[in-house]
Amino acid sequence: MVRNPERRTALVDAAIEVLAREGARGLTFRAVDAEAGVPAGTSSNYFASRDDLFTQAGRHIHxxxxxxxxxxxxxxxxxxxxxxxxxxxxxxxxxxxxxxxxxxxxxxxxxxxxxxxxxxxxxxxxxxxxxxxxxxxxxxxxxxxxxxxxxxxxxxxxxxxxxxxxxxxxxxxxxxxxxxxxxxxxxxxxxxxxxxxxxxxxx
CATH class of the missing domain: 1.10.357 (Tetracycline Repressor; domain 2)
Known part of the structure; x- marks a missing residue:
């Protein structure tokens, strides 16, 4: 599947917003999709796991x-x-x-x-x-x-x-x-x- 780098960045930014508001427990694919305003299931196509989502957020936040x-x-x-x-x-x-x-x-x-x-x-x-x-x-x-x-x-x-x-x-x-x-x-x-x-x- 071809993935859009800009969409990935928007999803990671959404993950950072969720982390700040809801904490680590609130960081789910569903919450990220809702924050980014994208269809349900979008973030799971960009990140292999929740662990991958955390790691990408850690990489992007700097x-x-x-x-x-x-x-x-x-x-x-x-x-x-x-x-x-x-x-x-x-x-x-x-x-x-x-x-x-x-x-x-x-x-x-x-x-x-x-x-x-x-x-x-x-x-x-x-x-x-x-x-x-x-x-x-x-x-x-x-x-x-x-x-x-x-x-x-x-x-x-x-x-x-x-x-x-x-x-x-x-x-x-x-x-x-x-x-x-x-x-x-x-x-x-x-x-x-x-x-x-x-x-x-x-x-």
């Missing part, structure tokens, strides 16, 4: 969440400094907040990877490659710090984002709160990003 090179170039216009790294980290948080669906789906995929070897292999490869690329970028750009600086920033900011996306009440950010209270929570997140950079990145 493409979906990758930053635009032009945006990176714009953020990097100032000279290398600790302040620039702080700007980069704030930008990362803003991007992840804007791509909330993708980030939540990634968390679901990480948990599911503990039970699916093929998915674990794919996520490990992709995240390791992403981290190594960030290290090269940091060093070649002349930013302060060394490879371990990048690793520590990676783990610290990702840990912060897990709290922001899964337990926003830790920061006082709750859907029932007023706009003013949510703004205060955003300021606290911003303050913590600055603190992470100041503690990890050499002056």
């Amino acid at each position: 493409v979906r969440m990758a930053p635009d090179p032009d945006e990176v170039a714009e953020v990097m216009r100032p000279g290398p400094s600790r302040a620039l790294i702080a700007s980069l980290m704030h930008w990362v948080v803003r991007r992840m907040t804007a791509e909330r669906t993708g980030y939540l789906a990634m968390l679901e995929l990480r948990l599911e990877a503990t039970r699916r070897p093929a998915l674990r292999t794919e996520l490990t490869r992709a995240i390791r490659a992403d981290l190594e690329a960030n290290i090269r970028f940091h060093v070649e750009s002349g930013l302060p710090g060394d490879p371990d600086t990048v690793r520590l920033l990676h783990f610290a900011v990702n840990g912060l984002l897990v709290e922001v996306f899964t337990l926003p009440g830790v920061f006082g950010d709750d859907p029932e709160q007023s706009a003013h209270e949510r703004e205060s929570a955003d300021k606290e997140t911003s303050r913590l990003v600055d603190l992470i950079v100041s503690r990890i990145v050499p002056d």
